[in-house]
Amino acid sequence: MTHNTAPPTDLTFWSFVDYAVQKAERELPSVDAEAMRMVLTLNRATSMVIYDLESSVHRPRGLTWPGFRVIFALWLAGPMEAKTTAEISGMSRAALSALLNTLERDGLIVRERAEHDRRALQLSLTEAGYGAILGGFRAHNRRESAWAEALEPEERRELVRLLNKLMAGSTTAQAKFRS
Amino acid sequence: MTHNTAPPTDLTFWSFVDYAVQKAERELPSVDAEAMRMVLTLNRATSMVIYDLESSVHRPRGLTWPGFRVIFALWLAGPMEAKTTAEISGMSRAALSALLNTLERDGLIVRERAEHDRRALQLSLTEAGYGAILGGFRAHNRRESAWAEALEPEERRELVRLLNKLMAGSTTAQAKFRS
DNA sequence: TCCAAATCATCAAAGGTTTGATTAATTGGG
DNA sequence: CCCAATTAATCAAACCTTTGATGATTTGGA
Incomplete structure (x- = not known):
């Protein structure tokens, strides 16, 4: 165990990436440092953006991020089956089930049995739900704009392109997906 | 409410971004579509990578992502105060407090009072904790490599540069940070 | 010196996530 | 036509996160 060299005392959420990559290379020479840096940075950037959106926009309005x-x-892809909602909002069916209890209790959505398949659930927004997303999304999008201003328009497009390419690679990488 | 046009029935986690941006523009003409696309894509890519790492590497080894x-x-920045651990691992002090209960119970870390300030907590890895991170990180880094292969080396560097620029902009954007 | 303000950690309540059952409904091959 | 396999949803237990409150310590200025 090589905990001898004292780490800088002023490590921050930002500066930790550089420090970690260098230290890991010394500790474990076989490490893929560039991959490590990429994933670490991706996580940090996203975590910052989401925390800002959730804590400054949604929680004050009574909504969690999920x-x-x-x-x-539901606002954009309109009444649809719960299975689809889980898929496009990126959560497991079980997680959605739990989440729907809260949203239903708060009167934002309605759960109904699907007609063509009595196992399936049809979800739709209530008027209150529609009102919530209209106001909430405007504020949300203003914060998105503020973040986006950090990059030039061309850089934003390039960032999106690279992220899409990364996602497309998940097949080759044999990534595990949420079921 | 304009839920008239039926959404494509084959929406997926991937394809939802394009659909959502176009629909939002029709629904709310004042929307900043490019910012919306950027944040949506950033979230999806990160969510896929983290889910893969957590479910294929860490959970099977008995660790959660946090x-x-x-x-x-703790492995890289060595014994340090809990406050610093929270900062560099991107969680609130309260969240870390709860998490430490599990890690301590599992014998991976040790909590001690700091000598210079009896309010503070000094955290360090146990031998078991050190063993867990060594094995876990190797597997973790292999998955990172697999993901990184989707991009050319030059593209990886550019992605990192853009993400860092985005984070740097959080100051200008007056983002809210975790306390 | 002394006490109010600041700082560190934990607690409590409400919520969301994961994995691994379990229940209900539908499907498809024999 | 019927039953086994599949599929949709929910449940249960264990965990992590958020916000806001509470208990210790330490600090700094009167």
Whole structure:
């Protein structure tokens, strides 16, 4: 165990990436440092953006981040089966089930049995749910704009392109997906 | 409410971004579509990568994703105060407090009072914790490599540069940070 | 010196996530 | 036509996160 060299005392959420990559290379020479840096940076950037959106926009309005994602999906892809909602909002069916209890209790969505398949659930927004997403999304999008301003338009497109390419690679990488 | 046009029935986690951006523009003409696309894509890509790492590497080894982050930080930045651990692993002090109960119970870390300030907590890895991170991180880094292969080396560097620029902009954007 | 303000950690309540059952409904091959 | 396999949803237990409150310590200025 090589905990001898004292780490800088002023490590921050930002500066930790550089420090970690260098230290890991010394500790474990076989490490893929560039991959490590990429994943670490991706996580940090996303975590910052989401924390800002959730804490400054959605929580004050009574929604959690996952709650927002579901209402948002229902707003845009309109009444649909719960299975689809889970898929496009990126959560497991079990997680959605639990989340729907809260959203239903708060009067934002309605659960109904699907007609063609009595196992399936049909989800739709209530008027209150529609109102919540309209107001919430405007504020949400203003924060998105503020973040986006950090990059030039061309850089934003390039970032999106690279992220899409990364996601497309998940097949080759044999990534595990949420079921 | 304009839920008239039926959404495609084959929406997936991937394809939802394009659909959502277009629909939002029709629904709310004032929307900043490019910012929306950027944040949506950033979230999806990160969510896929983290889900893969957590479910294929860490959970099978008995660690959660947050648990891994803490052990990882302690491995690289050595014995340190809990406050610093929370900062560099990106969680609130309260969240870390709860998480430490599990890690301590599992014998991976040790909590001690700091000598210079009896309010503070000094955290360090146990031998078991050190063993867990060594094995876990190797597997973790192999998955990171697999993901990184989707991009050319130059593209990986550019992605990191853009993400860092985005984070740097959080100051200008007056983002809210975790306390 | 002394006490109010600041700082560190934990607690409590409400919520969301994961994995691994379990229950209900539908499907498809024999 | 019927039953086994599949599929949709929910449940249960264990965990992590958030916000807000509470208990210790330490600090800094009167």
